[in-house]
Amino acid sequence: MTRQVAVCGPADCTRTDAANAHRVGELLAERGAVVICGGGTGVMAAVAAGARAKGGLVIGIRPGDSAAGACPDLSATIVTNMGEARNAVIVASADAVISIGGSWGTLSEVALAMRRGDIPVVALGGWHVVAADGTPVGGIHHAGTPEEAVDRALA
Amino acid sequence: MTRQVAVCGPADCTRTDAANAHRVGELLAERGAVVICGGGTGVMAAVAAGARAKGGLVIGIRPGDSAAGACPDLSATIVTNMGEARNAVIVASADAVISIGGSWGTLSEVALAMRRGDIPVVALGGWHVVAADGTPVGGIHHAGTPEEAVDRALA
Amino acid sequence: MTRQVAVCGPADCTRTDAANAHRVGELLAERGAVVICGGGTGVMAAVAAGARAKGGLVIGIRPGDSAAGACPDLSATIVTNMGEARNAVIVASADAVISIGGSWGTLSEVALAMRRGDIPVVALGGWHVVAADGTPVGGIHHAGTPEEAVDRALA
Amino acid sequence: MTRQVAVCGPADCTRTDAANAHRVGELLAERGAVVICGGGTGVMAAVAAGARAKGGLVIGIRPGDSAAGACPDLSATIVTNMGEARNAVIVASADAVISIGGSWGTLSEVALAMRRGDIPVVALGGWHVVAADGTPVGGIHHAGTPEEAVDRALA
Numbered sequence: 132m133t134r135q136v137a138v139c140g141p142a143d144c145t146r147t148d149a150a151n152a153h154r155v156g157e158l159l160a161e162r163g164a165v166v167i168c169g170g171g172t173g174v175m176a177a178v179a180a181g182a183r184a185k186g187g188l189v190i191g192i193r194p195g196d197s198a199a200g201a202c203p204d205l206s207a208t209i210v211t212n213m214g215e216a217r218n219a220v221i222v223a224s225a226d227a228v229i230s231i232g233g234s235w236g237t238l239s240e241v242a243l244a245m246r247r248g249d250i251p252v253v254a255l256g257g258w259h260v261v262a263a264d265g266t267p268v269g270g271i272h273h274a275g276t277p278e279e280a281v282d283r284a285l286a
Numbered sequence: 287m288t289r290q291v292a293v294c295g296p297a298d299c300t301r302t303d304a305a306n307a308h309r310v311g312e313l314l315a316e317r318g319a320v321v322i323c324g325g326g327t328g329v330m331a332a333v334a335a336g337a338r339a340k341g342g343l344v345i346g347i348r349p350g351d352s353a354a355g356a357c358p359d360l361s362a363t364i365v366t367n368m369g370e371a372r373n374a375v376i377v378a379s380a381d382a383v384i385s386i387g388g389s390w391g392t393l394s395e396v397a398l399a400m401r402r403g404d405i406p407v408v409a410l411g412g413w414h415v416v417a418a419d420g421t422p423v424g425g426i427h428h429a430g431t432p433e434e435a436v437d438r439a440l441a
Numbered sequence: 442m443t444r445q446v447a448v449c450g451p452a453d454c455t456r457t458d459a460a461n462a463h464r465v466g467e468l469l470a471e472r473g474a475v476v477i478c479g480g481g482t483g484v485m486a487a488v489a490a491g492a493r494a495k496g497g498l499v500i501g502i503r504p505g506d507s508a509a510g511a512c513p514d515l516s517a518t519i520v521t522n523m524g525e526a527r528n529a530v531i532v533a534s535a536d537a538v539i540s541i542g543g544s545w546g547t548l549s550e551v552a553l554a555m556r557r558g559d560i561p562v563v564a565l566g567g568w569h570v571v572a573a574d575g576t577p578v579g580g581i582h583h584a585g586t587p588e589e590a591v592d593r594a595l596a
Numbered sequence: 597m598t599r600q601v602a603v604c605g606p607a608d609c610t611r612t613d614a615a616n617a618h619r620v621g622e623l624l625a626e627r628g629a630v631v632i633c634g635g636g637t638g639v640m641a642a643v644a645a646g647a648r649a650k651g652g653l654v655i656g657i658r659p660g661d662s663a664a665g666a667c668p669d670l671s672a673t674i675v676t677n678m679g680e681a682r683n684a685v686i687v688a689s690a691d692a693v694i695s696i697g698g699s700w701g702t703l704s705e706v707a708l709a710m711r712r713g714d715i716p717v718v719a720l721g722g723w724h725v726v727a728a729d730g731t732p733v734g735g736i737h738h739a740g741t742p743e744e745a746v747d748r749a750l751a
Contacts, residue, residue, distance in 0.1 A: 135362065165362045190345065190362050196378060196524060207290065207320045207345050209364055210378040213523035214506060214688070215708055219681035220375075223351060223365040233733070235711040238725065242704035243680055258733055260703065261724050268698070268723055351679060368678035369661060370553055371529035378524070388578070390555040393570065397549035398525055413578055415548065416569050423543070423568055445672065475672045500655065500672050506688060517600065517630045517655050519674055520688040530685075533661060533675040 136284050137167040137225035139218075139241070140174025140257075141234035148232035149177040151255050154277035155229060156181025156189070162285060167192065167224050169217070170209075174231045176202035192221050219243055226250060227284035233257035245270050255280045291439050292322040292380035294373075294396070295329025295412075296389035303387035304332040306410050309432035310384055311336025311344070317440060322347065322379050324372070325364075329386050331357035347376050374398055381405060382439035384429075388412035400425050410435045446594050447477040447535035449528075449551070450484025450567075451544035458542035461565050462487035463494075464587035465539055470497025472595060477502065477534050479527070480519075484541045486512035502531050529553055536560060537594035543567035555580050565590045601749050602632040602690035604683075604706070605639025605722075606699035613697035614642040616720050619742035620694055621646025621654070627750060632657065632689050634682070635674075639696045641667035657686050684708055691715060692749035698722035710735050720745045 136159050140148055156178035159166050166182045169175045170191020179189045183204040191205040196212040211217040218240045222228060228244040230237050230253070237257060244252045253272045260268045274280035291314050295303055311333035314321050321337045323330045325346020334344045338359040346360040351367040366372040373395045377383060383399040385392050385408070392412060399407045408427045415423045429435035446469050450458055466488035469476050476492045479485045480501020489499045493514040501515040506522040521527040528550045532538060538554040540547050540563070547567065554562045563582045570578045584590035601624050605613055621643040624631050631647045634640045635656020644654045648669040656670040661677040676682040683705045687693060693709040695702050695718070702722060709717045718737045725733045739745035 133362075167362075167364075188343075188362060190364065192364070207288075207322075207343060207362070208379065209322075209345065209347070209375065211375050211523075212378045213375070213521075213526060213681070214684065215711055216523060216678070216681040216684035218708075219679065219684065220364065220366050220368070223367045223679070224363065233727070235707045235735075239704045239707035239711060242700045242707055243683075246680055246700040246704060256728070259726050259728065259730075261726055262698070263721070263724065265724075265730070270700075366678075368526070368676075368681060369529065369533070370556055371523070371526040371678060373553075374524065374526035374529065388572070390552045390580075394549045394552035394556060397545045397552055398528075401525055401545040401549060411573070414571050414573065414575075416571055417543070418566070418569065420569075420575070425545075443672075477672075477674075498653075498672060500674065502674070517598075517632075517653060517672070518689065519632075519655065519657070519685065521685050522688045523685070530674065530676050530678070533677045534673065 133163065133165055134226045134285065135165045135167050135224055137221045137228045138178040138231065139169065139221065139228060139237050140231035141237055142171045142173040142175065144173035144232045148174055148256060151277050152177035152231045153181035155231065155281055156187065157185045158277060158281040160185035160187025164285065165190065167221055169221060170201045170205055172202065179204035192217050215239065222247065229253045229255060229280050229284050230257055231255045241271065251284055251286065253280045253283045288318065288320055289381045289440060290320045290322050290379055292376045292383045293329065293333040293386065294324065294376065294383060294392050295386040296392055297326045297328040297330065299328035299387045303329055303411060306432050307332035307386045308336035310386065310436055311342065312340045313432060313436040315340035315342025319440065320345065322376055324376060325356045325360055327357065334359035347372050370394065377402065384408045384410060384435050384439050385412055386410045396426065406439055406441065408435045408438045443473065443475055444536045444595060445475045445477050445534055447531045447538045448484065448488040448541065449479065449531065449538060449547050450541040451547055452481045452483040452485065454483035454542045458484055458566060459487040461587050462541045463491035465541065465591055466491025466497065467495045468587060468591040470495035474595065475500065477531055479531060480511045480515055482512065489514035502527050525549065532557065539563045539565060539590050539594050540567055541565045551581065561594050561596065563590045563593045598628065598630055599691045599750060600630045600632055600689055602686045602693045603639065603643040603696065604634065604686065604693060604702050605696035606702055607636045607638040607640065609638035609697045613639055613721060616742050617642035617696045618646035620696065620746055621652065622650045623742060623746040625650035625652025629750065630655065632686055634686060635666045635670055637667065644669035657682050680704065687712065694718045694720065694745050694749050695722055696720045706736065716749050716751065718745045718748045
């Protein structure tokens with residue numbers, strides 16, 4: 132069965148994040164995975180553009196009540212009209228989650244994915260979660276490159 | 287922009303409903319529309335099969351917490367894990383709604399679509415909504431054939 | 442355990458609907474049931490006012506992203522930010538559903554309640570659902586008075 | 597208007613977390629705030645027990661399709677049937693969020709609350725969010741006592 136990989140990241144991202152997201156989109160499309168994303172700007176738009184450049188299928192899951200503001204490279208647009216609760220739908224639809232860059236919305240998706248407990252969660256850049264004494268909370272794989280992130284997601 | 291048409295109907299449908307759904311799926315795919323459906327059995331499976339037979343894109347929006355039970359002809363599967371609230375997501379994602387056959391779940395989708403008030407709602411078979419004195423409540427277009435239903439939805 | 446009864450109806454309702462809703466709220470509060478409603482105007486505001494007049498607990502489940510526009514007699518306001526998908530939450534939270542008056546939003550709640558299949562669904566006024574030949578689709582109890590509606594809901 | 601404070605924390609929490617949650621519940625009830633929680637075990641049950649001990653109103657927002665498994669001290673139980681997407685409803689309903697202890701579900705609620713950007717977010721114990729170089733990501737107020745947490749939430 133086709134694998135579906137959610138790629139999450141800030142709407143207002145760095146140039147490095149956008150380049151990483153574009154490359155992740157290319158790699159996922161080349162390997163036949165469907166890309167699920169939030170369908171907005173920043174990392175969402177970049178991963179969609181990368182995947183479409185390689186002929187991939189990209190589904191954008193939008194928070195508002197219309198497709199307005201959706202990025203241009205989506206194969207289909209799911210309009211949830213459920214605000215940030217749509218982050219839970221993105222995560223529930225994924226066989227793996229890759230986060231690129233840090234933001235509170237992105238962190239909510241990473242946390243919801245770890246809460247599921249049954250799928251790979253890979254971070255490329257972005258924030259870290261630590262205990263009060265500074266020791267990392269385990270479970271997220273922090274990848275160094277788009278290639279490593281996609282390899283782990285599809286392992 | 288690509289139009290997205292939701293096709294709703296019973297998981298346990300009649301043979302006529304299934305045939306109508308298959309034909310609606312074919313027609314929508316031929317006209318380049320993305321089909322949104324609930325991704326289950328009955329009308330959902332039939333419209334997906336029809337659309338895929340013509341090379342169309344079909345997105346299934348599932349109520350449970352996994353893709354288990356999804357019909358085989360989906361291009362992508364959105365796992366909402368929100369039960370019948372997913373009916374609202376199907377409707378919110380649509381530029382038009384076609385219902386085929388009658389069931390309470392189907393009626394909830396028709397009602398949510400009419401509640402939106404800004405998209406065509408077309409019924410092919412199924413139930414009717416009337417006032418206490420038996421006069422029809424207006425707004426839904428009752429079509430006689432798959433061709434008429436699709437014409438109205440894409441008008 | 443305390444019973445929770447959802448009372449649904451149009452935001453823009455008739456005077457009869459409002460009077461019925463107020464009386465239903467009084468009766469439910471007198472019998473110790475928690476009232477769940479949409480927390481808006483019309484039937485929602487009337488049932489809340491009736492219940493609060495008798496010291497009852499009323500929870501309003503709102504569609505938007507804030508409590509703005511909520512009716513004044515709520516004990517607590519749940520802000521779903523999920524639009525009409527909140528109708529599914531109202532229904533899922535109920536041990537019985539009473540609809541008062543007719544509207545598409547109200548019908549979506551009745552249909553979702555019938556879809557559940559495991560709770561009483563009582564209608565006081567409002568629309569009817571019929572097959573193509575005009576025969577009623579069974580399952581909804583059409584009550585003639587607020588007292589009968591509450592009796593059936595709590596039976 | 598009555599303030600509503602969401603209290604979030606692990607279903608499987610430490611004794612310190614439970615004691616803190618009980619005290620936070622007492623303090624919120626004494627100050628007239630409605631407590632919103634997930635309605636389960638651990639921190640959720642403890643904050644509900646504390647609030648009810650002081651006569652407060654506590655609403656539990658459950659992830660499943662029934663009230664089964666809800667903690668005993670709820671004034672009302674909202675059954676969302678939307679899994680962890682209910683975390684977004686908890687956060688959307690709050691005028692302030694207090695997290696007690698660390699878990700991925702809890703972190704998703706903290707992240708969604710920070711994503712809102714318009715309410716106080718207070719942590720009592722639990723995890724920290726840092727950038728790649730270990731510097732804290734700002735915005736969450738880390739409180740040392742239940743009293744400080746409630747003061748900040750209601751400030």
